[in-house]
Amino acid sequence: MPSRSTTVPADLGFAQLLRANGLRATAQRRAIYSVFADAAEADSANAHLSAEEVFQQARVQLPELSRATVYNALGELAEAGLLGLVEGPGPRRYDANVMPHHHFRCRVCHQLHDVELDHVEVTLHERGFMVQSSHVLLEGLCPTCASAADPAPAG
Ligand SMILES: [Zn+2]
Ligand SMILES: [Zn+2]
Known part of the structure; x- marks a missing residue:
């Protein structure tokens, strides 16, 4: 390789x-x-x-x-x-990343971050599923936006 x-x-x-x-x-x-x-x-x-x-x-x-x-x-x-x-x-x-991967999307700044979730496909494969394409979108706050957010719980 x-x-x-x-x-x-x-x-x-x-x-x-x-x-x-x-x-x-x-x-x-x-x-x-x-x-x-x-x-x-x-x-x-x-x-x-x-x-x-x-x-x-x-x-x-x-x-x-x-x-x-x-x-x-x-x-x-x-x-x-x-x-x-x-x-x-x-x-x-x-x-720019053409390798199979998933994304985390920040709800505040809307930036996408690449994440690897290989074990999802592996687990499905072990259970007999044939995964042909996949895209998992995780959403939340990126580290920058999380640290800028008010840490006190609302309500
Ligand atoms: Zn963010
Ligand atoms: Zn990407």
Whole structure:
């Protein structure tokens, strides 16, 4: 098993993966994908971006980008398996982490955090269930919002 990170493919892998899906590694697609690479590098918990957020950030690199180009490219990258998809609540988010995983969503700041819940699938498998896809969404307060919240119980 290669030891390189599986979260964000190297640039070469990016171009190859696009080609395998009949897509060219255009400047637009690179700029859009690099928004995720940068976000994942800064904080993997923040690497879940709505199309509008990607548009605003990619436009800094490539001012001629149109909203339609960004929306189309995100769909193509998700279809090619380079980005994951997280459906609402709230706007659909694209995920730099394409490995199977689940999410914790903070009810205050709405950030998504990746969580591993492998034992759920393993337990089901042991009971004879064949899990084909899964997405568990846990909700509550992230550490930052929990420590900012009033610790006194209400009522
Ligand atoms: Zn929070
Ligand atoms: Zn995620």
